[in-house]
Amino acid sequence: MKQFLIEILRARVSEEGWMWFEKALQSASAPVQANKLMGSYTGASRKLGKHALLLNDLEKKDLHSLNPELPLDHWGIDEAARALLLLSLSHLSPDEYVELVLQCYEYGDSREQQSWLRALSLLPHCEQFLETAMGACRTNIIPLFESIACENPYPSHYFPELNFNHMVLKSLFNGVAVTRIIGLESRFNQELSRMADDYVSEREAAGREVPPDIWLALAPRIPQERLARVHSYLRHESPNHRYWAAVGLGHTHDAASRSELEKQRKIEAEQNVIGAMDASLAKMVQ
Amino acid sequence: MKIFDPHIHMTSRTTADYSAMSEAGIIAIVEPAFWLGQPRTNAGTFIDYFNSLLGWERFRASQFGIRHFCTIALNPKEANSPKLADEVIDLLPRYLQKEGVVAVGEIGYDDQTAAEEKYFACQLEIALEFDLPVLVHTPHRDKKNGTVRSIDLIRDVGFPETRVLIDHNTEETLPLVLDTGCWAGHSIYPNTKMSEARMAALVKQYGSDRIIINSAADWGISDPLKVPKTVATMRAVSIPEEDIKKIVWDNPTSFFSQSGNLDLQDIKQRPSINQTQFYEGSSVLRGGQTPLAET
Numbered sequence: 001m002k003q004f005l006i007e008i009l010r011a012r013v014s015e016e017g018w019m020w021f022e023k024a025l026q027s028a029s030a031p032v033q034a035n036k037l038m039g040s041y042t043g044a045s046r047k048l049g050k051h052a053l054l055l056n057d058l059e060k061k062d063l064h065s066l067n068p069e070l071p072l073d074h075w076g077i078d079e080a081a082r083a084l085l086l087l088s089l090s091h092l093s094p095d096e097y098v099e100l101v102l103q104c105y106e107y108g109d110s111r112e113q114q115s116w117l118r119a120l121s122l123l124p125h126c127e128q129f130l131e132t133a134m135g136a137c138r139t140n141i142i143p144l145f146e147s148i149a150c151e152n153p154y155p156s157h158y159f160p161e162l163n164f165n166h167m168v169l170k171s172l173f174n175g176v177a178v179t180r181i182i183g184l185e186s187r188f189n190q191e192l193s194r195m196a197d198d199y200v201s202e203r204e205a206a207g208r209e210v211p212p213d214i215w216l217a218l219a220p221r222i223p224q225e226r227l228a229r230v231h232s233y234l235r236h237e238s239p240n241h242r243y244w245a246a247v248g249l250g251h252t253h254d255a256a257s258r259s260e261l262e263k264q265r266k267i268e269a270e271q272n273v274i275g276a277m278d279a280s281l282a283k284m285v286q
Numbered sequence: 287m288k289i290f291d292p293h294i295h296m297t298s299r300t301t302a303d304y305s306a307m308s309e310a311g312i313i314a315i316v317e318p319a320f321w322l323g324q325p326r327t328n329a330g331t332f333i334d335y336f337n338s339l340l341g342w343e344r345f346r347a348s349q350f351g352i353r354h355f356c357t358i359a360l361n362p363k364e365a366n367s368p369k370l371a372d373e374v375i376d377l378l379p380r381y382l383q384k385e386g387v388v389a390v391g392e393i394g395y396d397d398q399t400a401a402e403e404k405y406f407a408c409q410l411e412i413a414l415e416f417d418l419p420v421l422v423h424t425p426h427r428d429k430k431n432g433t434v435r436s437i438d439l440i441r442d443v444g445f446p447e448t449r450v451l452i453d454h455n456t457e458e459t460l461p462l463v464l465d466t467g468c469w470a471g472h473s474i475y476p477n478t479k480m481s482e483a484r485m486a487a488l489v490k491q492y493g494s495d496r497i498i499i500n501s502a503a504d505w506g507i508s509d510p511l512k513v514p515k516t517v518a519t520m521r522a523v524s525i526p527e528e529d530i531k532k533i534v535w536d537n538p539t540s541f542f543s544q545s546g547n548l549d550l551q552d553i554k555q556r557p558s559i560n561q562t563q564f565y566e567g568s569s570v571l572r573g574g575q576t577p578l579a580e581t
Binding site for chain 1: 323325327363366367368396397398399426427428429430431456457458480484506
């Protein structure tokens, strides 16, 4: 992965930028000069720019075979460089490594912290950064929250259930699409369904809109007697609700839900909702 | 009508807000200690935060004829930060007896983690020891469950319910709180939490006993005039004047007077404004501005 990132970066920076980066890498080699390293970590945006990597088709294919869970397309050039700096510190002892890498986060501005969180799953000893990653979910800076919650495999692999569930709820709360959470399906659980169900009740009691993609988090593990409300959203006037209710129900193996889906499928007019209903019905047969 | 806003984070607001609040009839506020939007990296920064709540902010409010009280605590979010939580708890005894401190707060649950529960319980014990009321924040996410758990914990600790204000209630949590002896706060906040019209409907349904409203204005999209605006809405739907007065004055002042740091007689008088004053050499005025001095 390190080699892949180096090639991606090399293809996107100027000669001058590359020279700066090679020098920055030297500050990461033994003996590490912490202040220089942290200066380079910060300086990457100024020296290399913040343009998105925007991988070409071949690069995307290579990335997929290396790491199917980590999209990089939206990463900035500076962020790839920052990830490489952190990956170049692996010669340190685990304790020294964790201490220095944490400092890059703690002294970081919002973009440095975002870069750090995006790269987290690639880092050695990354389980040691669990507290920091969970703490990052408490931010109200939405782009920063997205950098840990979205397009990032770290939470589904390392977060305890409670923290994972709150991250999903916070995404729904802030209009961040839950489909951007990597590994959400592998972490469906009863408590998440219960929390989402309570949130729908709260929004309905307040006369406020319910986020349509909530059904994906809610339906899979909800007790059977709570499914009637999901069924009612299959008939909702908004195609978005019908779509996500259909997708959510596809993760259940509930016979009543199946017949509800079949019934609504016959009268559904929107193409994408029909597609979701068909996909769910096919899944429920398996 | 005299208005008390019992939950507003003035540190994040401007002097224009203070002027508008004063104009709208707000003569006293409580500023609860909470998190700053940006996580703090060490406990020392809490010293400066608590000092500014008790010092500069109190002075700034006074310059607009507003009495400023505050609550002091380790907030629920930062209870999850192991490297500062214990140190902040150790600071609390130095602050809780200071003039203007009317409760321990905001305490409670955010993500409902084990660490939050530990420091919630611990601060209930501290409030018992210092004989202070508590201001309990209820979480944005999984709110109903968080409210039930808060009430359970208050009962487990044996904290007197009449000295508990449970905040940020909704249609679903209010009946749970009113079933206890606790007071029920409502944050009238744009887009999230509670709206003026929904609040007026709740008052029609549940009456005014132990009901409190606040703006919870802070660094988010919020409005420091939400309490006077809710007064207008309640009048528009014919809620009796004595109920409105109870909600925006009698209830919050009675609740916080339990601290012994809020005098029910003194507080009735709006403090007179004297902008010729300085706080440690600083004035709220800048060059060319004429100080307002009432006699």
